[in-house]
Amino acid sequence: MASNAAVPFWRAAGMTYITYSNICANLVRKCLKEPFKAESINREKVHFSLSKWADGKPQKPVLRSDAPEV
Amino acid sequence: MLRQASRLLSRSVTAGSSKSTTARAFSTEVPSTIDSTFVESWKKVAPNMDPPQTPSSFMKARPTTASSIPTKLTVNFVLPYASELSGKEVDMVIIPATTGQMGVLPGHVPTIAELKPGIMSVHEGTDVKKYFVSSGFAFLHANSVADIIAVEAVPLENIDASQVQKGLAEFTQKLASASTDLEKAEAQIGVEVHSAMNAALSG
Numbered sequence A: 001m002a003s004n005a006a007v008p009f010w011r012a013a014g015m016t017y018i019t020y021s022n023i024c025a026n027l028v029r030k031c032l033k034e035p036f037k038a039e040s041i042n043r044e045k046v047h048f049s050l051s052k053w054a055d056g057k058p059q060k061p062v063l064r065s066d067a068p069e070v
Numbered sequence B: 001m002l003r004q005a006s007r008l009l010s011r012s013v014t015a016g017s018s019k020s021t022t023a024r025a026f027s028t029e030v031p032s033t034i035d036s037t038f039v040e041s042w043k044k045v046a047p048n049m050d051p052p053q054t055p056s057s058f059m060k061a062r063p064t065t066a067s068s069i070p071t072k073l074t075v076n077f078v079l080p081y082a083s084e085l086s087g088k089e090v091d092m093v094i095i096p097a098t099t100g101q102m103g104v105l106p107g108h109v110p111t112i113a114e115l116k117p118g119i120m121s122v123h124e125g126t127d128v129k130k131y132f133v134s135s136g137f138a139f140l141h142a143n144s145v146a147d148i149i150a151v152e153a154v155p156l157e158n159i160d161a162s163q164v165q166k167g168l169a170e171f172t173q174k175l176a177s178a179s180t181d182l183e184k185a186e187a188q189i190g191v192e193v194h195s196a197m198n199a200a201l202s203g
Helices: A018-028 A034-045 B002-018 B034-045 B161-177 B181-202
Strands: A046-050 A062-066 B073-078 B083-090 B092-097 B100-104 B111-114 B118-124 B127-133 B136-140 B145-150 B154-155
Touching: A018 B161, A018 B181, B073 B092, B073 B118, B083 B118, B083 B127, B092 B145, B100 B136, B118 B181, B127 B181, B161 B181
Parallel strands: B073 B145
Antiparallel strands: A046 A062, B073 B083, B092 B100, B092 B111, B092 B118, B111 B136, B118 B127, B127 B154, B136 B145
């Protein structure tokens, strides 16, 4: 059965809404004047540690410091 | 995923009609009263303890829909990191919905609108405040409350025109040279966002 509504181009290409929205927000942030640009990029930085578990014990953690990039 | 939708819908309808049809009212129509039969049977079993409270008793009552159209629109404009406008009473907001610029006046029909990159303007008397919104949603309620949520919203003065031009040129070129669907989609998004910013700055 064909889909009921016309899907947006990004969904047709396999992208979710969150990805689309984040890309839009990043593009807007990149086009800001200083100091707003530095503030916003600073605000959106994430830093997390990820560890997979096996046999009830955490394995070696992977540290990620992602600065947002398109 | 949507191919299954009609099968799932018809399945739930037949199941509902075969069992006792409990037609569930919308949450706006159900009066927020405590279930008295529950409270009575609780008191019989545990007379010294207070009956448990439900989450709705801790919430503020939902503002009722006025019978006459209110004069002002209450706007809540929030971003993930800040509450830009909170309960502000204004005359009108114009939001950049995917279907075009939508003017919202008090008494607007309840709507959920997806926003596209564009200008949102808040009109209060003669004051007009404009923001460039990257994307988001606008929920317009029956009681003339508008909840607008955006990921990123900046006043127009904070946008750098030269960067916008550069970005537009870059993404137009990427769109022409893109090969996979995903690359094309990303380039298309870039072109759309930058053209919207360009139009916002010049218009």
